[in-house]
Every structure is written in C-alpha cells, then in structure tokens.
Amino acid sequence: MQITIHRGTQEIGGTVIEVTTANTSILLDLGLPLNPTSSNLDITKLTPDAVLVSHPHQDHYGLIDQLDSQIPVYIGEVGKELICATRTFLGKDLPNNNFHYFQKWKPFSIGDFTITPYLMDHSAVDAYAFLIEAQGKRIFYSGDFRASGNKAFLFDKLVADAPKNIDLLLMEGTMMRRDSNEFPDEASVRNKMEEILKEQQNMSFLISSSQNIDRLVSAAHACKNTDKIFVIDIYTAWVLEKIKVLSSKTPTMDWDHVRIYADNGPAKVVKENPDYFGTFQKRLYSHRILKEELKAVPAKYLYLSKMSKAKIMNIYKDFGVINLIYSQWLGYLGYTNEEYYGAEDIAAYKTDPGVNFIYAHSSGHATLDVLKKMEQVLNPANLIPVHTEFPNDYLKEFNNVKLLTDGEIFTFAEFKN
Numbered sequence: 001m002q003i004t005i006h007r008g009t010q011e012i013g014g015t016v017i018e019v020t021t022a023n024t025s026i027l028l029d030l031g032l033p034l035n036p037t038s039s040n041l042d043i044t045k046l047t048p049d050a051v052l053v054s055h056p057h058q059d060h061y062g063l064i065d066q067l068d069s070q071i072p073v074y075i076g077e078v079g080k081e082l083i084c085a086t087r088t089f090l091g092k093d094l095p096n097n098n099f100h101y102f103q104k105w106k107p108f109s110i111g112d113f114t115i116t117p118y119l120m121d122h123s124a125v126d127a128y129a130f131l132i133e134a135q136g137k138r139i140f141y142s143g144d145f146r147a148s149g150n151k152a153f154l155f156d157k158l159v160a161d162a163p164k165n166i167d168l169l170l171m172e173g174t175m176m177r178r179d180s181n182e183f184p185d186e187a188s189v190r191n192k193m194e195e196i197l198k199e200q201q202n203m204s205f206l207i208s209s210s211q212n213i214d215r216l217v218s219a220a221h222a223c224k225n226t227d228k229i230f231v232i233d234i235y236t237a238w239v240l241e242k243i244k245v246l247s248s249k250t251p252t253m254d255w256d257h258v259r260i261y262a263d264n265g266p267a268k269v270v271k272e273n274p275d276y277f278g279t280f281q282k283r284l285y286s287h288r289i290l291k292e293e294l295k296a297v298p299a300k301y302l303y304l305s306k307m308s309k310a311k312i313m314n315i316y317k318d319f320g321v322i323n324l325i326y327s328q329w330l331g332y333l334g335y336t337n338e339e340y341y342g343a344e345d346i347a348a349y350k351t352d353p354g355v356n357f358i359y360a361h362s363s364g365h366a367t368l369d370v371l372k373k374m375e376q377v378l379n380p381a382n383l384i385p386v387h388t389e390f391p392n393d394y395l396k397e398f399n400n401v402k403l404l405t406d407g408e409i410f411t412f413a414e415f416k417n
C-alpha cells in the first residue's frame with residue numbers, strides 16, 4: 001500500500017491525499033488551496049477509482065470540477081447539498097460529478113478498500129473522519145475536526161469507542177501555534193452574543209460564515225433568549241433549509257426570531273431557478289424584513305453580515321454606536337482588500353469610535369490537547385501530519401511521527417509496524 005500526500009503536508013487547505021494498493025486508488029479530499037502561494041497540482045494526471053470528500057469546505061472539495069465526471073465521488077448527502085447551494089448562489093452550474101452518498105459509521109467498499117465514515121464535530125456540518133482498511137492495514141484520516149462545538153459529543157463517542165490497531169494516523173493540525181483564546185467552546189461564544197444583545201442600543205452586526213452552522217444556531221438562540229431578531233440573507237436561509245433534516249433544533253427562516261433581508265442578487269438567483277428552490281421562493285417573502293423596519297427600531301436586530309458589507313454598517317452608525325461581533329478567524333483582518341474583499345474596511349472598525357468591535361469566535365479545529373487525545377486513543381504505529389503549517393511541531397508533541405513532503409510516495413512496507 002502506498003500513501004502520497006499530493007498537497008497538504010505543509011499547509012492548511014488544498015488537501016489531496018492518495019492511497020493506493022496494486023488494484024485500487026482512492027483520493028481523500030480534492031481541495032482548493034486557501035494559500036495563494038500554495039504548490040500547483042495538476043489533478044488531471046490523477047486517475048483514482050474514487051474520491052472521498054470529508055466535508056463541504058472548499059479547501060477539501062473545491063477541485064471536484066476538474067475531475068473526470070465518471071469517477072465516483074463519495075460524500076455525505078447534506079454536504080453535497082451544501083456544495084450545490086453555494087454554487088447556485090455563485091451563479092455556477094451544479095456539479096456534474098458521479099456522487100455516491102455514504103452513511104455515518106456504515107462501512108462501504110471501493111475495490112480493495114473498506115471505508116468507515118466517522119461523523120465528527122467541525123465548523124462544517126456533515127464532516128467525517130475515515131477509517132480505511134485494506135491488505136491488513138488500517139489508516140485513520142481525521143479530516144477537519146474539533147471537540148468544542150455543538151456536536152462535541154461526537155469526539156467523546158470516538159474516544160469511547162476508538163478503532164484499534166491503527167497502522168497510520170493522518171491528522172490535521174490547523175491549530176498548531178494558534179491560541180484557542182478566551183472562547184474555548186461554542187457555548188462561550190453564544191454567551192458573549194447574549195451579553196452584547198441584551199445591552200444593545202443600536203443594531204448589532206455579526207460577521208461569520210453562512211456555513212458555520214453552529215455559529216448560526218448560537219446567533220439564533222442568542223436572539224431568542226434576548227428577544228431580538230436575527231436577520232439573515234437569502235443564501236443563509238437556504239443553507240438552513242438544507243440542513244434542517246439533520247436536527248429539529250436547527251433554526252430556520254420559519255422561526256419567530258429569524259427574518260430575511262432579501263438583497264437583490266440572491267433574490268434573482270432564486271427567481272431564476274424555480275425548479276431547484278421549489279416552494280422556498282414563496283415562503284421566503286413571508287419572512288422578509290424591509291429596510292424601513294430595520295431603521296425604525298435598529299436595537300431590535302442582530303444582522304448577519306459579511307466582510308464586504310461595511311457600507312451597510314455605515315448606514316446604522318447614524319443611529320449611534322453599532323456593535324460589530326467579529327466571529328471568524330482574526331487572521332483575515334491582516335489581509336489586504338485584494339486578498340479578502342473588505343478585510344481592510346473591517347479591520348479599520350477596530351479603532352472606529354462609531355463601532356464597538358467585539359471578537360467572539362471559537363475555532364472549527366481541534367486544539368493541541370484534543371489532537372493529543374486523538375493520538376492517545378488511536379495509538380497509531382505511525383502519525384503523518386496533514387493540514388498544518390507546522391508539521392515539524394508534531395515531532396515534539398507526538399510519538400511515531402513521520403514527516404512527508406508534498407508528492408513524496410511512501411510505501412506502507414517502509415512504515416514501522
């Protein structure tokens with residue numbers, strides 16, 4: 001058996017890992033790089049029998065477009081729906097891949113391989129680790145994971161019933177050298193939001209990814225508990241619509257404390273794709289909120305915004321100091337506007353007297369102690385770092401570490417057993 005990390009040995013995102021036997025080849029993720037200086041990878045040269053997508057984040061699936069459409073792509077069904085949602089709102093065609101859906105904890109086969117998907121806690125929903133077995137060897141690929149979100153129990157479940165005799169662990173390390181800060185978990189973020197909303201005299205804005213479902217749930221619950229209204233855009237409403245099958249607790253646009261700001265672009269997308277959206281379009285308008293309503297009582301609302309929407313925040317500065325709850329990785333604020341549209345505008349709000357800038361974010365990724373816990377319970381014979389900027393740090397933090405470079409072919413026989 002051979003393992004090749006085509007990309008991901010020294011960077012976060014853009015993950016592409018190939019596992020092969022003499023008869024079968026599979027790819028673990030087919031990600032778009034996050035880093036502009038990332039290594040180039042011509043994926044048309046890869047001819048796997050199948051691709052496994054661990055979760056619906058671009059840096060793990062973003063290159064499936066370039067794949068021969070006949071090649072099977074295995075993914076969770078809700079994850080695939082979220083990929084379709086994103087693409088529809090970006091005005092792109094739906095992916096024409098040959099999708100197959102796996103079920104959590106249910107093993108399935110691809111040629112020589114037996115694969116068991118482990119549902120994990122991550123900032124994306126429908127996120128999985130994979131146990132991959134072939135020729136008497138057992139590989140565990142962590143995907144992206146954490147143990148501090150609303151689904152932290154999934155990590156406890158893995159710890160309680162960890163697969164045994166792991167020959168190789170491929171484990172992410174996004175958080176190496178990153179501080180977990182004062183928000184150790186999702187609950188602490190929600191508490192902070194409530195604290196801000198309770199006192200607000202003007203509108204509060206929330207900057208967060210629309211696919212960070214835990215964060216949307218926290219915001220919706222914080223609004224409910226403080227009798228405020230969570231104002232979301234059409235895209236976010238559609239994301240919530242797609243994931244409500246996962247839990248009855250998921251807030252949707254039907255909630256009393258959720259309303260929709262119907263901006264023109266997304267409204268047009270919905271109008272132009274009636275078959276895709278079905279009854280959503282009609283229902284959407286009954287949950288709409290108008291600019292006049294927002295301006296009448298701005299202190300009633302928590303407005304989900306984006307880095308690129310500083311202009312909207314400026315409008316409400318006329319009514320007094322606004323709250324800006326920044327709820328994603330702080331590193332984005334060091335980017336230029338070209339690297340991340342709007343980053344400089346939002347960074348400037350940190351020192352703007354008209355803005356009360358509040359940082360409230362808990363990472364989608366495992367902290368070092370959680371990584372150590374995973375290593376401890378899986379007790380792998382070999383550990384290879386992936387999805388990290390600091391692979392060398394693994395040498396001092398973990399046992400049996402093997403460092404690879406991108407594209408380096410490693411034969412399983414060379415591994416310590």
Ligand SMILES: [Zn+2]
Binds near residue numbers: 055057122124144364
């Ligand atoms: Zn991810």
